[in-house]
Every structure is written in structure tokens, then in C-alpha cells.
Amino acid sequence: MQDQASNLVYVVSLGSGTPEWSRLSWIDIVRARRRYCHPTGGERWPKAPPNYLGFRYHGGLQSIHHVDSWKVTDDLHQSIEEIRPGTWEPHFMYELGEPIVPPRKVANGKIYPSGRVWAALDLLLTCSTVSEARNRTQQRLG
DSSP: OOOTTOOEEEEEEOOSSOOTTBSSOHHHHHHTTOEEEEESOSTTSOSSOOSEEEEEETTEEEEEEEEEEEEEESOGGGTOTTBOOOOOSOEEEEEEEEEEOOSSOOBOOSOOTTOOEEEEHHHHHHSSBHHHHHHHHHHHHO
16 A cells, blocks of 8 residues: 655666666666566565655666556566566566656765665755755654
């Protein structure tokens, strides 16, 4: 269940390469297909789908997308034809809305290169770095 009242954005890092099992790069999966996926389990991934996903690459935040819909799947090819068919561990597969592009550069700041963070939508659009938005979000939430 998505918490429809939440304005928190789960911000992830996208690599510029193309995985061996896809004809699309990580970035093009988001930009060209407006899709994103991650495992449903584990400590480091959301247990419930967020309302918003943010994507950072090339040194900063590039876009934020509303999660228009999602499903759990074990075959990513069903949603993205450029991904090789096959069985995966269960993944959340997100359909993303139109990109919200920050009005100015939002650098990564002090975040581990592949790190994933939660930050408030308004702070991502007004802070100068993703790490500042993360820190101020944590302060708000106490």
C-alpha cells in the first residue's frame, strides 16, 4: 500500500552502463521507458512502494517522478521488452509519471556514490544538494 499522503521521495543512484540482461542502460530504463524496479525484500529497499522516486546520476539529481502505478513481478521482461525474459526474485516494477526536473542544479553532496536516501519533495527542489535535503528531512521528522 502506498501512503498517498507522503511527500517523501526515495532517491536512488543510476549507473550509466547497460546491464548484460538489457538492451537499455539503467538511465534509459527510466528516461525512455519511465520504469524502475527493485527487489521487494531486503533491509535496504522500501517494503512498500513510495509515492515518488528521484534519480541521480552524472553528479546530481536529474529528475523526480510520481509513481503512477506499481506491481510485483518476477519477470521484468513483461514490463520492459528490452530486458531478457527470465525468472527473477520478486521485484516492485514502477510505472513513472512525467519527470519533475529541478529548476537548478542539485548536486549529490555527501552521499555514498550508490547510496539511496529519503528526502522531502520540497527540499529536493529548494536545497543545493541531495544530502542537505536528506539531512533537513531527517530533522523535520525528528
